[in-house]
Amino acid sequence: MARSGAEELRGEKKNHNSLLIFGALWRDDLGKVAVRALQGMIIVTAIWLVSKILIQLKLVTLPLLIALIIASAMHPIIRFLRRYMNRVWAAVITLVGSIAILSGAISFIVTTVVNEMSGLTSKAQQGFSELVDILSSWGIPLAHTHISQYADSLWKLAQTSSARASALEGVTIVTSIMTGALLMIVFLFFFLLDGDNMWDFLVSFLPQRARVRVNAAGEASMHVLGRYIRGTVLIAAFAACADLVAMLVMRVPLAFPLAAMIFLGAFVPIVGALTTGLAAALVALVAGGPAASLVLVCVVIVVNQIEHYVLQPKVMGSSLSLHGIIIIIALGIGAQQGGVAGALLAVPITAAVWSSFKVFRDMAGGDNAAAAGEIVDGVSSEVDLNEGATSAGSSAVRLAANDPDSGKAGS
Secondary structure: OHHHHHHHHHHHHHHHHHHHHHHHOOOOHHHHHHHHHHHHHHHHHHHHHHHHHHHHOHHHHHHHHHHHHHHHHOHHHHHHHOOOOOHHHHHHHHHHHHHHHHHHHHHHHHHHHHHOHHHHHHHHHHHHHHHHHHHHHOOOOOOHHHHHHHHHHHHHHHHHHHHHOOHHHHHHHHHHHHHHHHHHHHHHHHHHHHHHHHHHHHHOOOOHHHHHHHHHHHHHHHHHHHHHHHHHHHHHHHHHHHHHHHHHHOOOOOHHHHHHHHHHHOOOOOHHHHHHHHHHHHHHHHHHHHHHHHHHHHHHHHHHHHHHHHHHHHHOOOOOOOOHHHHHHHHHHHHHHHHHHHHHHHHHHHHHHHHHHHHHHHHOOOOHHHHHHHHHHHHHHHHOOOOOOOOHHHHHHHHHHHOOOHHHOOO
16 A cells, blocks of 8 residues: 555656646747747637628628617717716617718718719729820830720629629618618617616626726727717718819819719728729819829828828827728728628727727736726727716726725625
8 A cells, every 4th residue: 555655656746747847848938939829829710710700690790880880989979968868868869860861971972973973984994094195105114905905804894793693682682781771770779778788788797807907998999989980970071072172173074973982982091092082083184184183183182191190180089090001901801801891890890909909908917997097087088078977887997996996896
């Protein structure tokens, strides 16, 4: 028995030494890098799996995301109305007003663009041909014939693809759009009515100390989404009006459809402004010649600089503190995974995720409650000093910030 006990002791000691040796392999610099790389691979894999699931369920997830973004933009309005009426009436009035404004704006813009699409396409093609002729006359070697052939091939391909769409596919698309719109309206109503309680319910499943970070990150994301949408609408309206005035002064044809395209293009940062500005310049080239086109290009550039350096810091603050290359990557991924809707939603979602990441990063390694109070106060003051009382989620964060023992209390 004694011998058996000694052998077991030696075996346990040997196993312990083996574990120490194995653990030492991961404590040097290379081991730390390997551990971080493994953690990164796990996170990327989880994000990839979640994104695949969301894409497969896009009939539900897309209306949900759109409703969440609109609710974030409407948050100051719903809080203002709740001071004078109950939650239900505030939600109903905000919902009806939002739907009326959105449907009216979308109907006007889409009708304006679609009715003049053939004219826009024809003028843009003529402008492109004239641009190639001008560059060729300046000695820039361009194969005009090949470029025209490529442009015609792309146009014919687009027409053929549209013609091949069967009536059944058209009915399916219309049904999906109507279903998505109805789901978005339902989601938006409940977000406006009870969004703060929904958030508190979800956060209640987390440990007490984790709630502080999650509440702070959630409020930061909400403010970023809301401020981004409100700012983008104002900037898009400014760009469309400024360019419309310039086109009307120069008597550029199809000025209103071009202005509508410029308004829509503003919701796709960098790429949208470049594409719509180029289309307007090509139409101006056909109507007024190189001088008019050059003047319009200068106007578009000046308006773009005013947006970027004057309006955006005022109306968005740091809500879009993303590098241009990150925006382009997000747009590419969003367009590849979700088409036009993915491109429109990619940048605000990326900005919201980045703001949440910054909250977690700033609170890491320190006192969560104190850091949460600083972060939430900073975000709230950045959005608007006159927005009134904060939501239930931010109240919970501030309570945790003011009570150092709250991290130890039970839920």
